[in-house]
Amino acid sequence: MISLVMAVIGLLVALTIFLLIRRDILNVRHGLGWLMAAGLFTCLGFAPSFIDHISVYFGINYPPALALTLTVIALILKLLIMDIERSRTEIRVQRLTQRLAMLEAKAAPPNTPNSQETNDP
């Protein structure tokens, strides 16, 4: 029963991701990873013996522990990638803010006190 629930959750997540992409709420670049994760959940739900086989191969007595560990690792990696992307976005926003300030400084009419023309070397 739990396997079936897992498969249904996977399908629901996949459907939600499709809807978010369709409504331009989620970038397809990010949606791809989520769809792959949802697909994996669905597959494991329909074929639960797969994780049992892998657990036996690695000598793990309790197969769900392997599934949970892999899920936690995947989530941590995803969070790390998100923070890396957030750092890049912050840099882009900061550079743009700086560029805007530079353009605004130079856009002041030459006869206003804002002009620095006479002091430039």
Added chain:
Amino acid sequence: MSNQDVHSFAVVIPALNEEGTIAPIIESIRRFSNAAIYVVDDNSDDRTAEMARHAGATVLPLTKRLGAWGAMQTGLRLALREGHRLVVTMDADGQHDPAEIDSLIEPILMDEADVCIGTWPARASWARQMAWHLLRRTSGIGVQDLTSGFRAYGYKSLQLLVRWPATLLSYQDVGVLAMLTKDNLTLVSIETPMRPRTNGHSRIFETWTHVIIYMLQSLILGLSKRPLTMAGHRLNTKRWEKS
């Protein structure tokens, strides 16, 4: 130093809510040099930008608060873009004396250094002295007053500091200094008397929470950027005596 050299540098002042001090500082700089003055208004709530503009500075108004280093880098970018090969940075709170600018740029004009840092360790409380000591030990950077904003940057250092990787930094101390020494640039420090703050307070040492976050970030940054051999940093940092 030649007349041409004296007139070819720019002064960058990042300012946040400094309407009471910014105009006198600009006027004071004007008395000592004919340098181009860029005031970067870090999205102030008061009339800092207006006061600076009326005093004759070029004002760069930031639409989002970027912090002291983000604002500073904005000024450095414009100064470099406008052809300045030497930039002096100052705080907007009246601590730094424009009369010391000549001493500050001297090592760079004499090609003895890429960056000159004005230091006045006596200004710091024992807690701040301890913080500096800890940061020096972990980062390996041999500059006495790590947080001083009174600096002169030469052309090579300016080219380095306007790049994208420098935008990721939050503060102008450990991260910036580590970046400079990693590229084998020469840092010198020179003693320049500083006055007590006439307005506001340090953005870093504003509250204990700020101090803890700043210290943890700086310690991690210093350790991660530390050279594998101690010789790396020490060779590039020395003290300069005024002529």
